[in-house]
Amino acid sequence: MNAIEINGLTKVYKDFELKPFDLTLPSGCIMGLIGENGAGKSTTIKMLLGLKKCDSGTMTILGEKVDGSAQMLRDRIGVVLDNIGFPQELNAAQIDKIMQSTYTKWDSEKYFSYIDRFSLPRNKKFKNYSKGMKMRLGIAAALSHNAELLILDEPTSGLDPLVRDEIIDILNEYTLDEGHSVLISSHIVSDLEKICDYIAFLHKGRLMLCEEKDRLLEQYGFIQLTSEQLKDLEPSAILGTKEHKFAIEAIVDKNKIPQSFETQPVTIEELFIFMAKEEK
Amino acid sequence: MIMKGLLVKERYSLLSGGKILYLLVFGLAFGILGIVTRSTFFFVYMGFMLAMLPYSSLAGDELSGWESYSLTMPCTRGQYVSSKYVMTLIMLAISTAATSLLLVIYCLIYHESFEIFTHMLPICIGTSLAMPTLGLPLMLWLGNEKGKVVLVLIGCLAGVLMSFVAGLSRTATSSGTPENGIRFITTLMLVVPPVLFFISWFAAVKLFERREF
Numbered sequence: 001m002n003a004i005e006i007n008g009l010t011k012v013y014k015d016f017e018l019k020p021f022d023l024t025l026p027s028g029c030i031m032g033l034i035g036e037n038g039a040g041k042s043t044t045i046k047m048l049l050g051l052k053k054c055d056s057g058t059m060t061i062l063g064e065k066v067d068g069s070a071q072m073l074r075d076r077i078g079v080v081l082d083n084i085g086f087p088q089e090l091n092a093a094q095i096d097k098i099m100q101s102t103y104t105k106w107d108s109e110k111y112f113s114y115i116d117r118f119s120l121p122r123n124k125k126f127k128n129y130s131k132g133m134k135m136r137l138g139i140a141a142a143l144s145h146n147a148e149l150l151i152l153d154e155p156t157s158g159l160d161p162l163v164r165d166e167i168i169d170i171l172n173e174y175t176l177d178e179g180h181s182v183l184i185s186s187h188i189v190s191d192l193e194k195i196c197d198y199i200a201f202l203h204k205g206r207l208m209l210c211e212e213k214d215r216l217l218e219q220y221g222f223i224q225l226t227s228e229q230l231k232d233l234e235p236s237a238i239l240g241t242k243e244h245k246f247a248i249e250a251i252v253d254k255n256k257i258p259q260s261f262e263t264q265p266v267t268i269e270e271l272f273i274f275m276a277k278e279e280k
Numbered sequence: 281m282i283m284k285g286l287l288v289k290e291r292y293s294l295l296s297g298g299k300i301l302y303l304l305v306f307g308l309a310f311g312i313l314g315i316v317t318r319s320t321f322f323f324v325y326m327g328f329m330l331a332m333l334p335y336s337s338l339a340g341d342e343l344s345g346w347e348s349y350s351l352t353m354p355c356t357r358g359q360y361v362s363s364k365y366v367m368t369l370i371m372l373a374i375s376t377a378a379t380s381l382l383l384v385i386y387c388l389i390y391h392e393s394f395e396i397f398t399h400m401l402p403i404c405i406g407t408s409l410a411m412p413t414l415g416l417p418l419m420l421w422l423g424n425e426k427g428k429v430v431l432v433l434i435g436c437l438a439g440v441l442m443s444f445v446a447g448l449s450r451t452a453t454s455s456g457t458p459e460n461g462i463r464f465i466t467t468l469m470l471v472v473p474p475v476l477f478f479i480s481w482f483a484a485v486k487l488f489e490r491r492e493f
Binding site: 046049050051052053071072073074075077079081083084085086087088089090094097098099100101102103104126 | 284285286288289292293296297340341343344345346347348349350351352353354355356492493
């Protein structure tokens with residue numbers, strides 16, 4: 001059973017369209033949903049969570065179809081949105097009481113162990129928390145009801161490197177259990193590169209690729225060449241190019257270029273930038 | 281169980297900052313003013329203010345993001361809406377109890393007949409339910425900003441309607457003793473606001489189900 005299956009999902013607004021795409025998150029894996037601001041990442045996540053309606057397509061989470069009756073399915077999902085929506089006047093202890101009465105498998109002991117681990121004050125009002133503290137509290141809540149799937153929308157946005165690193169470590173711990181899956185969206189590609197098994201690129205409402213991270217890094221390489229050399233290459237080998245005064249940089253499919261070219265390792269961030277620019 | 285979580289949140293929100301306490305004190309102050317001035321009109325304020333608390337919490341929910349965050353939990357949109365209406369009924373029950381106490385004191389001080397309960401309580405309940413009945417579906421459907429604008433427009437319309445009702449009451453009064461006018465309004469308040477409140481509840485659920493975040 002896959003954690004998430006999306007088929008032909010679309011959403012049309014006046015000034016933006018999420019074009020039909022398919023996406024599968026295998027169980028026990030972490031998928032990074034990468035894209036620039038406005039690419040459609042949050043829209044996709046909100047449709048998965050039922051906050052927005054899709055115009056067409058189907059979605060399945062943990063084997064269950066996502067529709068209006070998916071109430072108890074959300075008992076199995078931990079969610080962290082970019083805006084942690086806890087009531088401003090409440091503190092961590094009161095949030096525990098609310099969650100106890102909401103989730104069937106809420107674990108107060110686990111929740112408070114995360115609170116202590118993150119050094120969060122129990123009796124301070126949520127509105128007086130810093131941005132990093134708010135995100136950590138949101139993560140603590142998402143991890144404290146034995147969720148099988150975590151969905152995080154821009155969890156590291158606006159946070160300092162120390163906090164971001166801490167969050168990445170926590171997500172790594174979470175996925176040590178093979179039954180746990182994670183879908184995490186971000187425009188900070190370097191964060192996702194550290195933990196993701198799968199990468200999905202969204203650019204201007206279009207899913208450009210969805211592939212295993214290791215396979216992407218193995219398949220694609222970075223080369224420098226002249227314009228004449230570029231003409232000799234198969235167009236399908238070239239993922240994207242960047243022209244400079246004296247040379248051209250390109251990301252290419254290593255299997256489709258002559259052995260004579262010396263390729264260098266490429267990062268996911270570079271892959272995304274080149275693909276997005278090529279799309280323009 | 282899930283509704284309980286939402287109601288626990290409502291309870292915490294209403295108790296935070298002493299909101300309920302302040303409004304109870306204000307309501308009692310108006311009640312005492314009513315007793316001192318021998319004007320039962322002031323007894324209406326208690327219920328009016330307390331019943332508005334769940335409705336006014338919607339703005340806070342939207343601002344904090346709780347409105348959308350709660351829908352990622354195992355609760356339905358209908359349950360979210362119902363938590364507001366249930367809290368309105370709870371506030372109404374509290375205010376009715378407090379108003380009843382004020383009426384008892386009023387009757388004892390001025391040796392009035394307890395028959396006043398049959399007039400005043402329906403009027404207090406009916407008046408208390410007015411704003412939530414109108415405001416909750418609008419705010420849940422349109423959001424805080426747009427909902428308030430539409431509510432002001434409806435408030436103006438309501439003013440016109442109330443004048444019409446008052447005119448009808450005068451007509452009823454002129455055709456008999458003043459008792460007929462009071463009985464007419466009392467009957468109206470006993471039936472119409474509760475029915476409208478439950479229609480509003482149903483409509484609010486349907487409207488909120490269509491909303492996107």
